[in-house]
Amino acid sequence: MPVQVYFGEALGRYGFGHGHPFGADRIHAFWQETVKQGLDRRVRVAAPALAAENAIAYFHTPDYIERVKFLSATGEGYLDYGDTPAFAGVFEAAAYVVGSTLDGLKQVMAGDCPRVFVPIAGLHHARRDAAAGFCVFNDAGVVIEALRRQFHIKRVAYVDIDAHHGDGVFYAFEDDPDLIFADIHEDGRYLYPGTGFRNETGKGAAVGTKLNIPMAPGADDEAFHKVWPELEEFVRAAKPEIILLQAGADSIAGDPITHMQFSPAAHGYAAKQLCRIADEFCQGRIIAMGGGGYNRTNLALAWNAVVKAMLD
Numbered sequence: 001m002p003v004q005v006y007f008g009e010a011l012g013r014y015g016f017g018h019g020h021p022f023g024a025d026r027i028h029a030f031w032q033e034t035v036k037q038g039l040d041r042r043v044r045v046a047a048p049a050l051a052a053e054n055a056i057a058y059f060h061t062p063d064y065i066e067r068v069k070f071l072s073a074t075g076e077g078y079l080d081y082g083d084t085p086a087f088a089g090v091f092e093a094a095a096y097v098v099g100s101t102l103d104g105l106k107q108v109m110a111g112d113c114p115r116v117f118v119p120i121a122g123l124h125h126a127r128r129d130a131a132a133g134f135c136v137f138n139d140a141g142v143v144i145e146a147l148r149r150q151f152h153i154k155r156v157a158y159v160d161i162d163a164h165h166g167d168g169v170f171y172a173f174e175d176d177p178d179l180i181f182a183d184i185h186e187d188g189r190y191l192y193p194g195t196g197f198r199n200e201t202g203k204g205a206a207v208g209t210k211l212n213i214p215m216a217p218g219a220d221d222e223a224f225h226k227v228w229p230e231l232e233e234f235v236r237a238a239k240p241e242i243i244l245l246q247a248g249a250d251s252i253a254g255d256p257i258t259h260m261q262f263s264p265a266a267h268g269y270a271a272k273q274l275c276r277i278a279d280e281f282c283q284g285r286i287i288a289m290g291g292g293g294y295n296r297t298n299l300a301l302a303w304n305a306v307v308k309a310m311l312d
């Protein structure tokens with residue numbers, strides 16, 4: 001089964017300087033490990049792609065896109081209330097993340113490469129009208145909208161194992177019954193963004209289409225395997241047409257900004273199991289996004305565990 005992986009300098013440009021945990025070096029930490037494991041010779045390597053502005057507008061409001069452009073030109077100030085600094089060229093850098101995930105979607109839908117991995121992508125905190133938590137444009141949100149508009153696919157499963165709740169995706173589709181949302185994250189009482197509780201199951205016609213599984217700080221692989229079957233059953237029962245996986249590596253022991261204790265094997269296992277479900281219901285279609293992860297060794301091991309699982 002061919003797997004397409006995105007790598008290139010343009011993707012690495014999405015990163016914040018001055019010792020920010022989301023540094024521009026993350027892409028290289030990932031790729032060094034990919035080469036070390038010889039996976040670069042087993043995957044199809046694809047160059048980052050730039051998103052057209054009208055594609056970004058599938059998810060984001062025109063006012064917000066204009067604001068990002070303005071701050072991108074000045075390179076000063078913050079895009080939110082203090083987590084996400086602007087830098088010169090941030091608009092293009094963020095548009096490359098969206099464009100790469102969208103290009104991955106195009107490949108997947110063309111049918112010749114149903115499994116795709118996009119590091120750096122999975123910027124799940126960005127809202128339709130605002131940046132949040134290191135996330136400028138929500139590439140996952142854009143892809144969900146693109147699936148509906150360009151490919152007429154409604155039934156989408158979004159699975160998120162990043163330490164943080166995928167609030168930007170969750171609240172944007174909270175009342176959408178065809179967006180199946182399943183998220184394992186550190187309990188919002190202890191970690192940003194403070195949301196994603198068990199009773200948040202969707203709104204209106206969408207009640208029951210969202211599964212939030214908050215985990216206690218310090219939750220390890222044993223805790224992961226206790227809750228994973230529930231998530232898997234939930235996704236399988238929904239019979240999605242495509243699966244999106246946000247494989248944030250900040251849920252692994254040793255991350256500097258969270259308190260989770262998973263190992264990279266959890267990420268590999270999640271990817272393997274979701275590939276099976278994708279084969280069963282989705283003609284194999286799955287797009288994995290790197291998401292968070294601020295310990296460079298962890299992100300390198302976890303993301304490559306995902307790639308390896310997709311290859312196997």
Ligand SMILES: [Zn+2]
Pocket residue numbers: 162163164248250291292293
């Ligand atoms: Zn995170």
